[in-house]
Amino acid sequence: MSLQNTNIISKNYKKLSIQVSLNGFSFCCFDTLNNTITSFNDVQFDTSQKQNKIEDLFSASFKNYPELKETYDDILVIHNNNLSTFVPTALFDENYLGSYLQYSTKVFESDFFTFDKISNYEMNSVYIPYININNFLIDNVGSFEYKHVNSILVEKILEGSRNNDEKKMVVNFNPNHFEIIVVQNQKLLLFNSFEYQTPEDFIYYLLFTAEQTNLNPELFQLELLGTITQNDPFYAIAYKYIRNVSFLDVSALQEKNNYTTAQNQKHYILFQS
Numbered sequence: 001m002s003l004q005n006t007n008i009i010s011k012n013y014k015k016l017s018i019q020v021s022l023n024g025f026s027f028c029c030f031d032t033l034n035n036t037i038t039s040f041n042d043v044q045f046d047t048s049q050k051q052n053k054i055e056d057l058f059s060a061s062f063k064n065y066p067e068l069k070e071t072y073d074d075i076l077v078i079h080n081n082n083l084s085t086f087v088p089t090a091l092f093d094e095n096y097l098g099s100y101l102q103y104s105t106k107v108f109e110s111d112f113f114t115f116d117k118i119s120n121y122e123m124n125s126v127y128i129p130y131i132n133i134n135n136f137l138i139d140n141v142g143s144f145e146y147k148h149v150n151s152i153l154v155e156k157i158l159e160g161s162r163n164n165d166e167k168k169m170v171v172n173f174n175p176n177h178f179e180i181i182v183v184q185n186q187k188l189l190l191f192n193s194f195e196y197q198t199p200e201d202f203i204y205y206l207l208f209t210a211e212q213t214n215l216n217p218e219l220f221q222l223e224l225l226g227t228i229t230q231n232d233p234f235y236a237i238a239y240k241y242i243r244n245v246s247f248l249d250v251s252a253l254q255e256k257n258n259y260t261t262a263q264n265q266k267h268y269i270l271f272q273s
Contacts, residue, residue: 001114001115001116001129001145001146001147011073012071012072012073013031013032013033013073014029014030014031014032014038014070014071014072014073015029015030015032015072015073015074015075015076016028016029016030016067016068016070016072016074016075016076016141017030017075017076017077017078017270017273018068018075018076018077018078018137018141019078019080019149019267019269019270019273020058020077020078020079020080020130020133020137021079021080021081021174022045022047022054022081022130023044023045023047023175024042024043024044024045024061025043025058025061026040026041026042026043026267026270027040027041027065027067027068027270028040028267028270028271028273029067029070029072032073032074035256036256036257037256037257037258037259037271039067040257040259040267040270040271041065041067042267043061043064043065045057045061054130054132054133055132055133055135055136058133058136058137058140059136059140062140068140068141074145075141075142075143075144075145076144076145076146076147076273077133077134077137077144077145077146077147078146078147078148078149078152078269078270078273079127079129079130079133079146079147079148079149080149080174081127081128081130081149082105082174082177082179082193082195083101083105083127083128084101084125084126084127084128084148084149084150084151084193085100085101085103085104085105085125085126085127085191086118086123086124086125086126086150086154086188086191087100087115087123087124087126088122088123089122089123089124090122092115092123092124094115097113097114097115097126098111098113100126101113101126101127101128104192104193105128107128111128112128112129112131113126113127113128114126114127114128114129115127116147116148116151118151118154118155120155120158121154121155121158121186121188123188125148125150125151125154127148127150127151129146129148134146147273149269150179150191150193152269152272152273153172153179153181153225153268153269154181154188154191156268156269156272157170157181157183158183158186158187158188159186160248161183161184161185161186161187162185162186163185164184164185165184165185166184166220166221167182167183167184167189167213167214167215167220168182168183168184168220168221168223169181169182169206169209169210169213169215169220169221169222169223170182170183170222170223170224170225170248171206171222171223171224171225171226171228172225172226172268172269173224173225173226173227173228173234174226174227175227176195176196177193177194177195177196178193178194178196178202178205178226179191179192179193179194180192180193180194180205180206180209182209182213182215189213190209190212190213192209199233199234199236199237200237202234202237202238203237203238203240203241206222206238206241206242207241210242217241217242217243218243219243219244220242220244221244221246222238222242222244222245222246223246223247223248223249224238224245224246224247224248224265225247225248225265225266225268226265226266226268227266229262230247247261247265248265248268250264250265250268253268253271253272256271257271259271
């Protein structure tokens with residue numbers, strides 16, 4: 001999905017990706033000639049002040065990063081929320097976007113719906129973007145394309161499952177919700193998003209999903225991504241109930257940047273956007 005203005009600029013081989021949420025944003029500057037990351041920042045908002053409008057939080061933070069004022073050939077904005085779902089192309093009708101989401105999220109008449117085409121896998125990602133953040137960004141960075149975080153995530157996970165006939169579960173952690181993706185040789189068998197507070201919430205949804213997709217906790221591979229680390233209780237409880245737990249292999253991605261394994265797992269989507 002594209003938001004355009006009419007600046008025509010000569011190519012400078014620089015790309016900016018900004019991943020936005022209600023808790024903050026992260027951004028990466030890419031050198032597109034050498035396919036490298038030239039700078040990266042992760043900004044967390046203080047959301048304890050509930051009266052702060054999200055645009056004001058963005059505005060205050062943007063002043064601190066001169067990179068956001070530079071000129072880029074391409075700017076991609078990635079919307080990170082749990083307001084998305086996937087629809088096979090054969091069942092997809094652009095006129096009914098809201099109806100696809102009503103089973104997995106609370107939708108309102110006033111919501112704006114859009115979708116990303118994932119043409120390699122014959123499906124579309126339907127979602128609700130943050131329109132107020134888009135409006136702020138068009139005033140501050142100019143024209144940009146935008147996508148949903150899960151469109152990039154699922155496409156990458158499917159690519160990584162090529163020629164693997166075993167079912168695999170991948171969990172992508174965010175501070176208040178996590179996504180479960182089950183794939184088998186480039187087929188998406190299940191995608192769902194769950195809100196959680198405790199490790200018990202997490203393992204309940206994990207084992208419930210495993211049961212629904214006929215995955216045996218003694219046998220299936222569980223791979224973790226996002227804001228989960230090896231020494232937190234969410235990892236410990238997964239390790240207790242599921243035999244094969246690991247972090248998604250990010251070594252190929254890490255070869256293209258100077259960031260740690262943990263940073264490549266946490267920012268897996270942004271770093272390859």
